[in-house]
Amino acid sequence: MAMEGYRGFLALLVSALLVGFLSVIFTLIWVLHYREGLGWDGTALEFNWHPVLVVTGFVFILGIAIIVYRLPWTWKCSKLLMKSIHAGLNTVAAILAIISLVAVFDFHNAKKIPNMYSLHSWVGLTAVILYILQLLLGFFVFLLPWAPLSLRALLMPIHVYSGLFIFGTVIATVLMGLTEKLIFALPSYSSLPPEGVFTNTLGLLILVFGALIFWIVTRPQWKRPKEPNSVLLQPNGGAPEGVESSMAMNFGNVDKSDSELNNEAAARKRNITLDEAGQRSTM
Template sequence: METQEDLRGFNVLFTVTQIVGGLLCVLVLIWSIVYRGGFGWSANPPLQFNWHPLLMTIGMVYLFANSIMIYRSLRNKRKKQLKLLHAGIHTVIVLFILIAQIAVISFHNALDIPNFYSLHSWVGIITMLIFFAQWIFGMITFLYPGLSPQLRTTILPLHVFFGLIAFVLAIATSISGLLEKAMFVLNINYSKLPGEAVLVNIIGLIFVLFGILVTYIVTHTGYKRYPRPEDNVLLTGIPD
């Protein structure tokens, strides 16, 4: 079957993207342990907070990126399998978001800090609303039985667009949250670039790099997964 796929450089680029994303998660973990004291729960609110940046980085950045790249990275799997994997990863992300939000709200309440006052939190709320809407409407629209093929074809470009928008906003929210936390804990020492400030800046730059790599992969026309003959028929023989 003739396709418009052009996978030159894809494997190398995808591998580099995975390494960068993995490094990002590891550095956030190191920052949380070495400079922020590790992890805890309600008995130690500052340590409870540390779950927030880690889980949001793993969920809303790394896992989210892989969920939107899955149609490129696993292009030879059946369309139905890819849909289920895509939805499954999103469901895991939802759990990560819920735990992360409980952690930060509990931390704020314990220390009598207002909730949802900063630009970081406002952008974060918008990002999560788009993500949750994508998750719910994606389940309704694209999973069995789903809507009619004609409606799915019409809605798909919007689903892809808002998915990418949510990912870009997740990167922006992560960077603003990282900066906000650094300003709080380091205060005027931030400008003197102690070790923690250097690490925070490096993590921020890696967020940017990861966002660029993922966005390039999912918008590159040649890397798009084009339809296979079996895509329109499920294992049951019912048109997809």
């Protein structure tokens, strides 16, 4: 099935991938060139894993997971396969986000820095918790075949909205975190030193990536088509889509068959009457 506005979709997809990849590269350059590198020893080098893992997993990979259903080359793949890919990408993003939190807490505890006092930390931890709950909900309700169709139909709008809400929250949290880090670690931030300009540019790249993902995922013409044999329950508890129409067609066929039978019976009765009349006339 051809996608409407395919060229526009392809241009936005390539732009999103390019900007997202640049965001990861900029983050690595920032921590390796300006922040002295990476390590896992309780020092600032361990903290540097936090932005790298968040931007890589919680921004870039999560963004790809959100739009994976919209890739037209995957429309011929089974829905179960696409669900598995979607769940796998989200699982990788969740693991990287959790490791990034461990790096922050290790660094704070080693340096006797208080935990969970800033708005950045409050919103960030909330996003991680909501994301894990979202992942579990998707796994048990949409990936495994145990949940009834009525429950899936009820929770699908919530699942879609919460995924976009969490992604937007992550983007906002990352921007807060970049600003907070520069204010604490860069006394000359107000005079726009090279590191400040570079990190501000990183923030703009992340913002643009989020905007591109939101645009791609909210265009109805780029939505994955429904499978021909799929049956979806109506959220209001009505009959499944496709079932009512097939039932109506069946009932229509029954009515048509009944009328044909009645017409045939009437014709036979008329023939018998004519035959009897003919016999009487010849007697």
